[in-house]
Amino acid sequence: MKKIIALFAVVLAVVGCTGTRGLYELADTPTQYVKVVLIHHNALGTEVADLRADPTVSQASKAKLLAAYRVTVCGPNEHVEIALCLNGPAQQLEAAGRAYEALHNAKTEADMQKALTQLVGLMSTLINLVNGAK
Amino acid sequence: MNPLQLLMLLGQAVIPLLANMGKHHQAELLTDALAAVQAGKNIDDIMAQAVEDWKVNGEPTYDQIATARLAIQARMGE
Numbered sequence: 001m002k003k004i005i006a007l008f009a010v011v012l013a014v015v016g017c018t019g020t021r022g023l024y025e026l027a028d029t030p031t032q033y034v035k036v037v038l039i040h041h042n043a044l045g046t047e048v049a050d051l052r053a054d055p056t057v058s059q060a061s062k063a064k065l066l067a068a069y070r071v072t073v074c075g076p077n078e079h080v081e082i083a084l085c086l087n088g089p090a091q092q093l094e095a096a097g098r099a100y101e102a103l104h105n106a107k108t109e110a111d112m113q114k115a116l117t118q119l120v121g122l123m124s125t126l127i128n129l130v131n132g133a134k
Numbered sequence: 135m136n137p138l139q140l141l142m143l144l145g146q147a148v149i150p151l152l153a154n155m156g157k158h159h160q161a162e163l164l165t166d167a168l169a170a171v172q173a174g175k176n177i178d179d180i181m182a183q184a185v186e187d188w189k190v191n192g193e194p195t196y197d198q199i200a201t202a203r204l205a206i207q208a209r210m211g212e
Binding site for chain 1: 183
């Protein structure tokens with residue numbers, strides 16, 4: 001029975017990822033790829049906000065979701081509410097993307113790659129939490 | 135009805151059957167699997183809409199993406 005349930009989940013997950021795959025396929029340039037990652041981050045944030053408003057989701061899950069989202073938009077020294085955070089990994093990637101868009105050189109590319117790696121790692125945690133929320 | 139909707143419907147129908155058969159753990163596993171898929175589907179729907187927007191309006195600007203992020207940050211309600 002467990003195998004059937006696992007298979008069912010895999011089939012559903014595969015069927016349900018066409019939009020995400022489609023958006024990543026639209027990106028032809030590094031800066032477009034950064035924009036897609038940032039849009040994906042916003043999509044995750046939207047789902048986190050929805051789950052936090054869902055009365056069937058446990059308080060423990062809501063707290064974990066909030067903490068996981070917070071580290072994507074707030075810097076380690078920003079001890080303010082999330083709405084006021086200005087310098088998290090998402091904003092750093094955004095700034096790096098803007099810089100690369102304005103000036104393509106080795107430094108802006110390296111900065112963008114570094115910021116991308118940091119945010120994607122945190123998004124991976126967020127994705128796992130969103131999928132495990134109940 | 136698309137294949138995903140059909141599978142979701144089948145899954146929801148199977149959960150009470152499993153519970154009636156005394157297979158509560160399996161019913162819980164399937165409930166969790168469906169909740170995870172629903173969350174994934176919601177995100178995928180947003181991404182699919184972004185694909186349409188991109189195709190119609192061209193790639194978004196960083197300002198547009200940042201504006202959307204700020205609105206999401208404001209929704210977190212700590």
